[in-house]
Amino acid sequence: MxxxxxxxxxxxxxxxxxxxxxxxxxxxxxxxxxxxxxxxxxxxxxxxxxxxxxxxxxxxANKEELLEQIAIEYYIAWQSYIAPRIEAQKSPKEMLRVYIESNLAFVAENLQHVFAVIELGSKKITADGKLQFAADHDEAILLPIENILALGVHEGLFREFTKPSARVMALTIRNAIDGFTMELMRKPHLDVQEYTRELVTIFDISTKK
Amino acid sequence: MxxxxxxxxxxxxxxxxxxxxxxxxxxxxxxxxxxxxxxxxxxxxxxxxxxxxxxxxxxxANKEELLEQIAIEYYIAWQSYIAPRIEAQKSPKEMLRVYIESNLAFVAENLQHVFAVIELGSKKITADGKLQFAADHDEAILLPIENILALGVHEGLFREFTKPSARVMALTIRNAIDGFTMELMRKPHLDVQEYTRELVTIFDISTKK
Amino acid sequence: MxxxxxxxxxxxxxxxxxxxxxxxxxxxxxxxxxxxxxxxxxxxxxxxxxxxxxxxxxxxANKEELLEQIAIEYYIAWQSYIAPRIEAQKSPKEMLRVYIESNLAFVAENLQHVFAVIELGSKKITADGKLQFAADHDEAILLPIENILALGVHEGLFREFTKPSARVMALTIRNAIDGFTMELMRKPHLDVQEYTRELVTIFDISTKK
Amino acid sequence: MxxxxxxxxxxxxxxxxxxxxxxxxxxxxxxxxxxxxxxxxxxxxxxxxxxxxxxxxxxxANKEELLEQIAIEYYIAWQSYIAPRIEAQKSPKEMLRVYIESNLAFVAENLQHVFAVIELGSKKITADGKLQFAADHDEAILLPIENILALGVHEGLFREFTKPSARVMALTIRNAIDGFTMELMRKPHLDVQEYTRELVTIFDISTKK
DNA sequence: AATGAATGAGGTTTCATTCAT
DNA sequence: TATGAATGAAACCTCATTCAT
The missing domain is CATH 1.10.10.60 (Homeodomain-like)
Structure with missing residues (x-):
């Protein structure tokens, strides 16, 4: 299909x-x-x-292709994991909660992979336009959050977000997730459940009307 | 000490x-x-x-020493910039606002330096744990936020935070700042004022009682 | 033999x-x-x-054998093409003309093959003298010209040639042909007819009594 | 200057x-x-x-630069050797003689260098337009001969040469010289004097009116 | 007879580091 | 102090060759 x-x-x-x-x-x-x-x-x-x-x-063909493959497989796995879980939700509030929960769960289950992609990510800036993938990728990853926020605003469930402020919020959420990855690498015994609960709380509160 | x-x-x-x-x-x-x-x-x-x-x-002595020096100078500059500004505040709420504001201002004024330190940070894994520095560094950087949060809780101005949840909050704030650095590298024309305002709002709301 | x-x-x-x-x-x-x-x-x-x-x-068996085969097939094809045409001639003068004409025609018809053999030829130096073949080959290729020259001298139709000077002449003719190959590779639109006519003239004059 | x-x-x-x-x-x-x-x-x-x-x-910078340097030094050395010797001559006939003599002398004195350049030469075709040097070079090397021929024709001392036939003659002379290089590599004991004399004779005769 | 997979030697190049001047 | 020169390890990559299927 x-x-x-x-x-x-x-x-x-x-x-x-x-x-x-x-x-x-x-x-x-x-x-x-x-x-x-x-x-x-x-x-x-x-x-x-x-x-x-x-x-x-x-x-x-070369090292670059191997590294790109890491990013590609990550993106596919990530999307298959996240998308259906979000789509199963009705309200934006639930969607946001599930976005955070499923992302952290995904990270915990694929820690090395996610970490590797983050490591690669920062390299993209260096290359001479070759690794545009990174940027596109980032946009693709922010989009779902922005959509949820827009929906929430539209339905009057979230506080008002202008376009730029929605982006700041999206980035903040995304950074929280990536930062969690780094923290989990440093401290493998981290209580993921608790961390997840806290993040959900933080962003639940901060988007509330 | x-x-x-x-x-x-x-x-x-x-x-x-x-x-x-x-x-x-x-x-x-x-x-x-x-x-x-x-x-x-x-x-x-x-x-x-x-x-x-x-x-x-x-x-x-070697390349490593040079790279460490970057981190050291960064830390000193950062602390001299941030600490007095926070100490000038009375309420934890103001402290938090100023923490975020001054950090983003510091990033904007020292973009390359902050970026370099972040770059170093993520590459710092070595078999022999040589770059422990980076990790210690991170702790030192989280501490002020945790102190502010503890103070706010203690004074009854912030919502309740257990020790671990205060840490999650601290990390989230820190990640927001570092993430901002990366975003500013990618998009130099970013409206820093606006971004700052949004972050302050987000974390003001999410710490509120 | x-x-x-x-x-x-x-x-x-x-x-x-x-x-x-x-x-x-x-x-x-x-x-x-x-x-x-x-x-x-x-x-x-x-x-x-x-x-x-x-x-x-x-x-x-290995790459070398493949490359040698190129030379071998070349030599066989070359000989089958050249020999009968020369043998059909009566006078040394005609033989020389036909030698040049048929060689250039052969080159033009088998450009890639001839070029490949020349390429191989120049790379053939190996520490262990393995590719002696090439040298033998060269001798075999010079021989017909030397024979024609000897005949021409013997019949009193060519100017006097000592053995060494006949060899110089033979080499010069051979080099003219191989050089033509290279030139034809560089400039495929070369007028082969004209080039042939000129070479025939040059060597007709320079062998004349 | x-x-x-x-x-x-x-x-x-x-x-x-x-x-x-x-x-x-x-x-x-x-x-x-x-x-x-x-x-x-x-x-x-x-x-x-x-x-x-x-x-x-x-x-x-890389291997290519080293190889190019071989060609460059060769060309400079060659020109410094040949040019003045030719310019010292009055008649085209003498010029041609000296061109051949001095080229063969130059080859004999710089056998390895000349050989190396020839080896490199054939490689130029391969590269993707990078090593244009080879072609330019060849033109630069043919030009003096063509000039001598043109002069000889103009002064009525050489037989008639159309532009293309002068080029064939020039190429033939050049090929004789390069071929001599290869022969001298194969047979270091070759009598250079004699070879030179023969070549001079051949091309003296074949340009004569 | 043929293939795809694997190997390991060897090629060019980069780079942190050392050292004589 | 500072430098240019030199080193040698290690990186990525290519390739002739071998082998199980």
Whole structure:
């Protein structure tokens, strides 16, 4: 039905090929999470995957493609996780709560992956226009929040938000989630439930009429 | 109490030595801000400083020391900027407002420096835990907010905050500020005044009794 | 006399085997001609042949054997083309004319192949003298010219040529032909007829009594 | 007087810098001459120069720049050698003789260098327009011969040459010289004097009225 | 007979660091 | 103090070759 949504460089990939790529991406994520972006060389990734360096080059055109794949898979997984949960809600207030809850749950369940994407994210600025992905991505990630806010305002359930102030709110929520990721990396024993409850409270209060 | 926070190689440093180091740190900041952490090699920094690469190695034991110096100077500048402004306030509500306002003002005035520190922060994972500094740093930066919150609760002006929920609030505020930094890097024409006003509003509401 | 010039791995080769090898050699020639010797990797050749890299390794012991095959096929094709045309001539003067004419015609008709062989020729230096072939080859190619010159002198139709000076003449003619190949590669619209006429004139005059 | 003729990337180069570059270029030439273009890796060149690989990268932006330098130095040396010798001649006939003689002498005295340039030459075709140098170079090298021919025709000392036929003659002479280089590489004991005499004779006869 | 997958050596290049001057 | 020169490790990538299927 909604095929061909994906960029196109999908060509035809054998099952085994896809599995191998997935495995390598997996290892790349682990490696970035464990040793940091800077130290995550192809050699290091290969070592952890117990394969030769050449295998990575065999399956990915270059390092950039591998890293992009991390971001792409993240985005797909994220969207499949978040979207249905939000759509299941009726009121904007519930949507916002679920947005926060499901994002934090997603982070907790995919900590390394999310962390890796954040690590990559800041690199986008550097590149010479090549990694526009980052920016588009950010917009795509903010949009759902802005939509919820707009809906809430429209239904008279949220306090008034001008367009720019809705964006500030959206960014603040997004930053809270990404910041939570970093905190969870630093302190794996963090009480996620509690953290979630608190964030929900904060943004519930701060959007209330 | 707070001795030995600073590396120790403070020993005796001539005026000229200090000036040289400051100049190099300055250039390192600019370089990171402009080309990103990954591309900020000593060679690149030296080129921008119009000095030879060797000079950097002469004044800093190694690259790490230079990067740490960026964080140290940042922290000192930040504290000198923020602390007096907060101390000038009477009520926790005002303190919180001023904390947010002065932080955003500080970011806007020292955008490159703040950005550089954030860049460093996220790359700081090393196998041998060498860059513990960054983490300590984070604690030191959260403390003032937690103190304000505690005070506000104690005076009955803020809603109830348990210790962990105060921390979540503190992190959320901190993340909002750091996130603002990134947004300002991406969009230099951002209306800082407005953004500040919005953040103050958000956190004013969400701490209110 | 001229046995064992060919490597020996001729053994028994099935028809299909020979066809496959021919196809690969063909593609190797095209590849060298189009992307140059340096870029003509087995991968590139395989891609153009629309076969897998492994097939090449299956049919040829190694890359060197494939490249040698290019030279061998060239030599055979060249000889079959040139020899009968010369033998059909009566006088040395005519022979020389036909030698030049047919060589240039051969080049024009097999430009890529001739070019590939020249490319190989110049790269042929190896520490272990493995590609002696090329040198032998050159001798074999010079011989017909030297024979024509000797005949012409013997019949009193050409000016006197000592053995060494006949060799210089032969080399000069040969170099003119190979140089023509390069020029034709650079400028495909070259007027071959005219070029041929000029070369014939030059060497007709310069051998005349 | 005639400064600034050189491309511009000359900037300011210290004496020692120039010496080092010259030494490296020297070694690169030797290496190409001895092991062939294909095997002449930076590692191999460095090994022969008894320096670390990094030194080459320190003095040359990349391999291409090193190789170009070989061609540039060749061209300068060649021109300084040939031009005055030709200009000292009065008649076109003498000029042509001297052109051939001095070119062969130059080749014999700089055999490795000339050979290296020829090796490089054929590679130019490959690159994607980058190494236009080769083509320009060739034109620059043919021009003097064409000028001599034109002069000889104009003075009525040479037989008639149309523009295209003069070019064929020029190419033939040039090819004879380059071919001589290859032959001399293969057979270092070649009698250069004799070879020179023969070539002079050939082209003297073939240009005569 | 053919292929896709994997390997590992080797190539170019970058870079933090050292050192003689 | 400062510099340019040099180093060598390590990064990314290419490629001829091998092998199980």
């Amino acid at each position: 909604c095929k061909k949504n994906i960029p196109t460089n999908q060509k035809q990939m054998s099952f085994i090929e896809k599995a191998r790529r997935a495995q390598i991406v997996e290892c790349a994520i682990e490696t970035i999470a464990e040793v940091g972006y800077t130290q995550a060389s192809l050699g290091e990734i290969a070592k952890r995957a117990k394969i030769s360096k050449g295998v990575i080059s065999y399956h990915f | 707070c001795k030995k926070n600073i590396p120790t190689n403070q020993k005796q440093m001539s005026f000229i030595e200090k000036a040289r180091r400051a100049q190099i740190v300055e250039c390192a900041i600019e370089t990171i801000a402009e080309v990103g952490y990954t591309q900020a090699s000593l060679g690149e920094i030296a080129k921008r400083a119009k000095i030879s690469k060797g000079v950097i190695s002469y004044h800093f | 001229c046995k064992k010039n060919i490597p020996t791995n001729q053994k028994q080769m099935s028809f299909i085997e020979k066809a496959r090898r021919a196809q690969i050699v063909e593609c190797a020639i095209e590849t060298i001609a189009e992307v140059g010797y340096t870029q003509a990797s087995l991968g590139e050749i395989a891609k153009r042949a629309k076969i897998s890299k492994g097939v090449i390794s299956y049919h040829f | 005639c400064k600034k003729n050189i491309p511009t990337n000359q900037k300011q180069m210290s004496f020692i810098e120039k010496a080092r570059r010259a030494q490296i270029v020297e070694c690169a030439i030797e290496t190409i001459a001895e092991v062939g273009y294909t095997q002449a890796s930076l590692g191999e060149i460095a090994k022969r120069a008894k320096i670390s690989k990094g030194v080459i990268s320190y003095h040359f």
